[in-house]
Amino acid sequence: MFVILRSVMRRSRAHLLAIAGFVGSLTIVGAQVLSARQTSSLVIAGATLIDGRGGPPVRDAVVVITDGRITTVGPASAVAPLSASTQIDANGKFIIPGLIDTNVHLSLYGGAAERYETLVRYYSREREIVLEAAQLQLKHGVTTVRDSYGLLPALVAVRDAIAAGRTIGPRILAAGNIVGWGGPYSVSFSLIREQALTLFQEQVNDEVAQGVGEDLVDMDPEELRTAIRAYLDKGPDFIKYGGTAHFARPSLIGFSPEAQRVIVEEAHGRGKVAETHATTADGLRLAVEAGIDLIQHPEMLGNKALPDALVQAIVQKKIVCSMLASTMTGDAWKKHVKDREEAEKKRTEQEKRGERPSRPRTSAEQRQREADEGVGLEMRRRNAQTLIKAGAVVTIGTDNYWAAAPELSRTRKPETQDHGIGSILAIEGLVELGMTPGQAIVAATQNGAIAARGIDQFGTIEVGKRADLLILDADPLADIHNLRKLSHVIRDGHVIDRDKLPEYRVLSVGRTSSSDPSSVR
Secondary structure (H helix, E strand, O other): OOOEOOOOOOOOOOHHHHHHHHHHHHHHHHHHHHHHHHOOEEEEEEEEEOOOOOOOOEEEEEEEEEOOEEEEEEEHHHOOOOOOOEEEEOOOOEEEEOEEEEEEOOOOOOOOHHHHHHHHHHHHHHHHHHHHHHHHHHHOOEEEEEEOOOOHHHHHHHHHHHHOOOOOOOEEEEOOOEEOOOOOOOHHHHOOOHHHOOHHHHHHHHHHHOOOOHHHHHOOHHHHHHHHHHHHOOOOOOEEEEOEOOOOOOOOEOOOHHHHHHHHHHHHHOOOOEEEEOOOHHHHHHHHHHOOOEEEOOOOOOOOOOOHHHHHHHHHOOOEEEEOHHHOOHHHHHHHHHHHHHHHHHHHHHHHOOOOOOOOOOHHHHHHHHHHOOHHHHHHHHHHHHHHHHOOOEEEOOOEOOOOOHHHOOOOOOHHHOOOHHHHHHHHHHHHOOOOHHHHHHHHOHHHHHHOOOOOOOOOOOOOOEOOEEEEOOOOOOOHHHHHOEEEEEEOOEEOOHHHOOOOOOOOOOOOOOOOOOOOO
C-alpha cells in the first residue's frame, strides 16, 4: 500500500465557529501526517528519469526516498538492491520534479459584479478557500506555489499548517500585498476612487494592504525603510512592489529610484526575493537598476516592444522572468486570431458601406481599434519570444485566480487561469513560444526553485533534496502535453491521493452543498 495522506476534518454545527473548526481540523490531520513521516521510505524503480537540470534522461532509473528526502538516484545498474516500506514499479513511466508556479492567487481578494458578490458571501471562509486552491494546484502536480497578491493572514495560516504537517498541500510562499498599491478597490490596483466605497470594500482594502499600500509612495526613504521592515515582520516570504501602477494605461511610475533601492535592500537584508510588477519599459528599467531578482510578466508592456538594452540587462543579471504564458498561447491565442480576423472583416465591410468617419481617429478611437485587433497581446507574445531566444531565466507565473462562485456565475471563466490546469497550460505554452519540452520542464522546475530561493532544497531530482516529484505515464520530452498523463504526485516523500483533492470544495466546480463552512470531510 502506498502512504496516502488523508484529511479528517470535523463537522461543526455552529456557523460562528467556522474558522476555529477549520483550524482544529488541520490539527487532527497533523497527527496522521506526522506519524507517516516518522516511518517514510520509498523506492521508485524502472522509470526514465528527467531530473529537471536539462541533461539527457536516465533510463531504468531508481529513486530512493527516506524521511522526505532523496537519498539515492541513478541508473539501476549503479544502485545496490534496496528495500523500503513502499515500492513503486514505474517501468515504462517517467519521473520529473514537482512543478512550480511562481505567480498564483489562492485567496479571494477582489473583483466586480459576481466576483464581488462571491467575496462578500465567502469572505469568512478565506482560509478554506486558500487551502482549496492550493490542493487544486497539487492535484495537477504543482508542488510549490508563490502567491504574489492576496490576503496575507489567510495565506500565512495555511502556509504554516501545510509546512507543519497539519494538512496536505503544496509548499506555499506568499507576498501578501503588492507594496505601494492599495487593496483591490483602489486607484492603483483597479482605478477605483475610495470616495464611493462601501465599508466592506474599505475593510478589504486594509486587510490586503497590511500597512504597505498607496501611502508608501509619499514617504521619504527612511520612513519607507521602517514601513517595509514592519511589513516583513508580518511574515511574507518575498516582497513584490509596484514599479508602476497595475494596468498599462495609465501606468505611472510607482517609486523613485532611491525608494526602489530601499525596498530591494530591505528584502535582501532578510534573505528574501524582491520582485516587481512594472508595465512600462522605463518603469521596468528602474526596477532592474534597483537590483530586483524577478519580474512578473516582463513581456507585458502594453503595445511596446522590450528595448534591446533592457533585454540584455535582464539576461546578464539573470533576473527571473515569470511569464504569463497561458493567456497568449493555446486556446487563448486561437481565440485572439479568430477575433482579430472578425474585427478586420467588420472594419472592411464598414468602410465599403461608407460607415467609417472620414475624419482622423481620436487617440481613444485608435486605442480601441488596437484593443479590438489584439495589438497588445501580439506584442506580449513577441516580447516573450524575445526573452526566450535571448536566453533569459524563464519560469511560469500564471496569475491563476478564483472566478465567481458557481451559483453566482452566468458563464465559466476560461481554464487558462484555473488553479492547477492553468499551470499545465502555461508550461505547454512555453513550448509554443519556442522552448523545447526539456527547456519548458527546466523552466517549471529548476528555474521555479531559483525564483523561490529554494534551489538547494527542491526543484531538481538530486540526492539531499526534498522529494517533490511526479510520475507520468508518457514521455513529456516527446510531447509536453504528456504532463497531463499524471500517474503519481509525491510531495515531501509521500504519495498523494489525487482523487481526494481538493478535500473540501467551497468554490471549485463540484462544490458540495452545505450551509456549515466547517463541514469539511
